[in-house]
Amino acid sequence: MIYKILAKINKLLLPSFTKQQLDITKAKKWQMALIGWRYYITKRALDS
Numbered sequence: 001m002i003y004k005i006l007a008k009i010n011k012l013l014l015p016s017f018t019k020q021q022l023d024i025t026k027a028k029k030w031q032m033a034l035i036g037w038r039y040y041i042t043k044r045a046l047d048s
């Protein structure tokens with residue numbers, strides 16, 4: 001339940017790098033951290 005709420009908050013507040021067509025090989029460390037965070041929360045939201 002908490003992960004679904006966090007996933008919705010992420011979608012509203014955090015930037016979408018796929019819409020910006022970010023090249024993952026050229027991503028900065030903070031961008032990689034955000035990608036990892038969004039992946040973690042999304043995976044947990046889908047599992048619950």
